[in-house]
Amino acid sequence: xxxxxxxxxxxxxxxxxxxxxxxxxxxKAGEVPPLYPTLSDDEIRETLEKNQLRLxxxxxxxxxxxxxxxxxxxxxxxxxxxxxxxARHNNDLIKRCVDLYPDVFIxxxxxxxxxxxxxxxxxxxxxRCVNELGFVGCNLNPDPSGGHFSAPPLIDRSWYPFYExxxxxxxxxxVHVSGSCNPVFHATGAYYISADTTAxxxxxxxxxxxxxxxxxxxxxxxxxxxxxxxxxxRGLADMLKQPPLDGHVMKNVWFDAAVVVRPNSTPDQLExxxxxIRQIGVKRILYGSDAASxxxxxxxxxxxxxxxxxxxxxxxxxxANNIAPYMRDFAVR
Amino acid sequence: xxxxxxxxxxxxxxxxxxxxxxxxxxxKAGEVPPLYPTLSDDEIRETLEKNQLRLxxxxxxxxxxxxxxxxxxxxxxxxxxxxxxxARHNNDLIKRCVDLYPDVFIxxxxxxxxxxxxxxxxxxxxxRCVNELGFVGCNLNPDPSGGHFSAPPLIDRSWYPFYExxxxxxxxxxVHVSGSCNPVFHATGAYYISADTTAxxxxxxxxxxxxxxxxxxxxxxxxxxxxxxxxxxRGLADMLKQPPLDGHVMKNVWFDAAVVVRPNSTPDQLExxxxxIRQIGVKRILYGSDAASxxxxxxxxxxxxxxxxxxxxxxxxxxANNIAPYMRDFAVR
Numbered sequence: 001x002x003x004x005x006x007x008x009x010x011x012x013x014x015x016x017x018x019x020x021x022x023x024x025x026x027x028k029a030g031e032v033p034p035l036y037p038t039l040s041d042d043e044i045r046e047t048l049e050k051n052q053l054r055l056x057x058x059x060x061x062x063x064x065x066x067x068x069x070x071x072x073x074x075x076x077x078x079x080x081x082x083x084x085x086x087a088r089h090n091n092d093l094i095k096r097c098v099d100l101y102p103d104v105f106i107x108x109x110x111x112x113x114x115x116x117x118x119x120x121x122x123x124x125x126x127x128r129c130v131n132e133l134g135f136v137g138c139n140l141n142p143d144p145s146g147g148h149f150s151a152p153p154l155i156d157r158s159w160y161p162f163y164e165x166x167x168x169x170x171x172x173x174x175v176h177v178s179g180s181c182n183p184v185f186h187a188t189g190a191y192y193i194s195a196d197t198t199a200x201x202x203x204x205x206x207x208x209x210x211x212x213x214x215x216x217x218x219x220x221x222x223x224x225x226x227x228x229x230x231x232x233x234r235g236l237a238d239m240l241k242q243p244p245l246d247g248h249v250m251k252n253v254w255f256d257a258a259v260v261v262r263p264n265s266t267p268d269q270l271e272x273x274x275x276x277i278r279q280i281g282v283k284r285i286l287y288g289s290d291a292a293s294x295x296x297x298x299x300x301x302x303x304x305x306x307x308x309x310x311x312x313x314x315x316x317x318x319x320a321n322n323i324a325p326y327m328r329d330f331a332v333r
Numbered sequence: 334x335x336x337x338x339x340x341x342x343x344x345x346x347x348x349x350x351x352x353x354x355x356x357x358x359x360x361k362a363g364e365v366p367p368l369y370p371t372l373s374d375d376e377i378r379e380t381l382e383k384n385q386l387r388l389x390x391x392x393x394x395x396x397x398x399x400x401x402x403x404x405x406x407x408x409x410x411x412x413x414x415x416x417x418x419x420a421r422h423n424n425d426l427i428k429r430c431v432d433l434y435p436d437v438f439i440x441x442x443x444x445x446x447x448x449x450x451x452x453x454x455x456x457x458x459x460x461r462c463v464n465e466l467g468f469v470g471c472n473l474n475p476d477p478s479g480g481h482f483s484a485p486p487l488i489d490r491s492w493y494p495f496y497e498x499x500x501x502x503x504x505x506x507x508v509h510v511s512g513s514c515n516p517v518f519h520a521t522g523a524y525y526i527s528a529d530t531t532a533x534x535x536x537x538x539x540x541x542x543x544x545x546x547x548x549x550x551x552x553x554x555x556x557x558x559x560x561x562x563x564x565x566x567r568g569l570a571d572m573l574k575q576p577p578l579d580g581h582v583m584k585n586v587w588f589d590a591a592v593v594v595r596p597n598s599t600p601d602q603l604e605x606x607x608x609x610i611r612q613i614g615v616k617r618i619l620y621g622s623d624a625a626s627x628x629x630x631x632x633x634x635x636x637x638x639x640x641x642x643x644x645x646x647x648x649x650x651x652x653a654n655n656i657a658p659y660m661r662d663f664a665v666r
Contacts, residue, residue, distance in 0.1 A: 142517075143517075147482065148481065148483075149480065149481065149482065149517045149518070150481075151517070152516065153516055153517050156516075182482055183485065183486050183489075184485070184531060184535070185482070186531075186534045186535070186537075186569070188569065189537065189566065190531040190534040193527075193558045193562060193565075194523075194527035194530055194558075197523055197526050197530075197558060198517060198518060198519075198523040198527060201519045201522035202519070202523070204519075205519055205522075221562075224558060225526045225530060225558030225561060225562075227561060228555070228560060228561030229526060229554075229555070229558075232521075232526075233522065236519070236521065268608055271604075275601050
C-alpha cells in the first residue's frame with residue numbers, strides 16, 4: 001500500500017474560507033464571529049474528487065495523510081480564541097473528508113496555537129483529534145508568530161507537556177510552519193525551508209529524544225536544507241559533543257520526499273537523489289507529495305518519477321511501506 | 334591562480350577581542366569605551382602564520398578574500414556608535430593583514446549596521462573600505478537584529494541607496510548574517526543557512542537586478558538550501574511570473590563552495606556535487622573555504638577533494654579562475 005504522508009486540504013469549499021474571512025473581520029471589529037456555515041457532503045465531495053482524489057489515482061497511491069491547509073492555519077492571526085475556533089472547524093472538516101472516503105484519507109489535525117500562548121493549551125484539541133476524530137497525528141507549528149521566530153526552540157522544556165501527550169497518545173507530529181506575515185520570508189520559498197532546517201538543528205542541540213525516546217517528528221519538504229548539508233550537520237553534532245546523527249536525531253525524525261523528485265528529473269538527478277536517500281537511510285524517508293499545495297504540484301509523472309529512482313526493489317519496497325510513524329496507531333484499528 | 338573567496342579573520346589577537354568585551358561593558362554601563370589597544374605587527378603575523386596562511390599553503394591556494402570574523406560582527410549588540418567603532422577597528426585590522434601579506438590577503442569589510450538604523454549610514458564605511466583601505470567588497474548583513482529578521486527584505490527600496498554606492502564603487506557584497514541572539518537559531522547550523530536561502534528567494538521575488546543590472550552578490554555556504562531545492566526555485570520563479578533563474582537572479586548572484594566538498598567525500602558524492610555544480614553553472618561557483626571559521630574547517634584534503642570533483646579540466650579551470658565578482662576591481666590595480 002502506498003500512503004502519501006503529506007497532503008493538505010487546499011481546496012476546502014468556499015463557504016469555509018469565507019467564514020474565516022468573516023471571523024478575522026469580526027475579531028478586528030471586536031464583534032462575535034458569524035455562525036459556521038453548513039456544508040453539504042456533495043460540496044465536500046466535489047472539491048476532493050476534482051483534486052486530491054484525482055491526483056492520488058493518477059499517482060497510483062492508495063491513501064493520504066490529510067491535514068488542513070498549512071498556509072491557512074495562520075496562527076499569527078487573531079488570538080487564542082480565534083485559533084481555537086478555526087482549528088476546530090478545520091479539523092471537523094478533515095473528519096468529514098475521512099468519513100466520506102475512509103479508505104483514502106487518514107486525518108491529521110492542526111492545533112489552536114497562538115503567539116505567546118502556552119502549548120499546553122493545544123493539548124485538548126490534540127486529544128479531541130486523536131480520541132474523538134480518530135486522527136493519527138498533528139501538524140506542530142514551531143513558530144506561531146508567522147515568521148518572527150519568537151517561540152522557544154523545540155527542545156525547550158516549555159514544549160514538554162505537549163510532547164508528553166503526544167507520547168501518551170502515541171502520535172507523531174509534522175513540524176510545519178504556516179503562512180508568513182514577515183515580508184522577509186516568502187512562505188514556501190524561504191519560511192518553510194528555513195523552519196525545517198532550523199527544527200533539525202534544534203534537535204541536534206538538545207537531548208530531546210533522550211528525554212522522550214518515543215517522540216516522533218516528520219520534517220517535511222525533503223528535510224529543508226539538511227540532506228544537502230548533511231556533512232555540516234554531522235560535523236556540528238560532533239562539535240557539540242552530541243551522538244552521531246544516525247544514533248540520535250535520526251532515530252526519531254523522518255523526512256518526507258515532497259518536491260524532491262520532479263517529473264522531468266534526469267537519470268543523472270535520479271542517481272543523486274537515490275544516493276542521498278541511501279545516505280539518510282531508506283527507512284527514514286516517507287513518500288509525501290505536499291499535493292495541491294501550490295501550482296508546483298505535479299500529477300502522475302511525479303509519482304512515476306519517484307518509482308524511477310535507481311534504488312533496489314527492496315529499498316523501494318521499504319520506502320513504499322514506510323507507514324511509520326503515522327500509521328502505528330492506525331494499523332491497529 | 335586559486336583565490337579562496339570566503340575567509341574570515343577568526344583568530345584576531347586577544348587584545349582586539351578583549352577591547353570588544355570592554356566596549357560592550359562600557360555601553361551597558363553608559364560609559365566611554367577604553368582606547369583601542371596597540372597591536373604589534375608580530376602579534377598579527379603570529380595569528381595568521383599559524384592559521385590562515387598555513388591552511389592556504391596546505392590547500393594550494395594563492396590568495397584569500399579576507400574579512401572580519403562574521404559571527405563577531407554582532408550588529409545586534411549595542412547601538413550604531415558601538416557598531417561603527419567596532420567595524421572601523423575590524424576593518425583597520427584587516428587592512429594591516431593585507432599590508433603585511435599583500436600577495437595573500439584581499440580585504441573585504443564589515444559594515445556598521447545596527448537594528449533599525451538606515452543602511453545609508455553604512456555608506457561612509459563602505460567608501461572608506463574601498464577608497465582608503467583598498468578593499469574589494471563588503472559583507473552585507475540582511476538581518477542586523479541577530480535572528481529576529483526585523484529588517485526589510487533585500488529587495489526593499491530602503492536598501493537601494495547602499496546598492497547605488499556598491500554599483501558606483503563597482504564592488505560586490507557577500508550576504509552574510511552574524512551571530513544569533515535568538516535561541517531558535519543555532520548560528521552556523523540554522524541561522525546562516527536560513528538567511529542564505531531567504532536572501533535567494535527575495536532576489537527571485539523582486540526585480541532588483543532589473544533596477545541594478547551591475548549589482549553583484551555572493552551567497553555563501555554553498556547557497557544555503559537553494560541548490561538542493563533547485564527545482565522548487567525554478568518552479569517558484571515560474572509561478573511568480575519571474576524570468577527563469579539563469580536569465581535573472583543567476584546573472585548577478587554567485588554561490589561559494591564552502592563546506593560542500595568534504596575530505597572524506599566518496600566518489601559517489603563527488604559525482605553528485607559535480608552534477609549540481611554543473612546545474613548551477615560552473616561560472617557561478619566560487620571556491621571558498623570559510624576557513625578556520627569553526628572546527629569544521631579542514632586542511633589540505635579539503636582543497637584536494639574539491640580538485641577531485643569529476644569535472645572536466647576545462648570546468649575546473651573555469652571554477653579555479655572565477656575571480657569575479659570580487660576581483661574585477663582588483664585585477665585593474
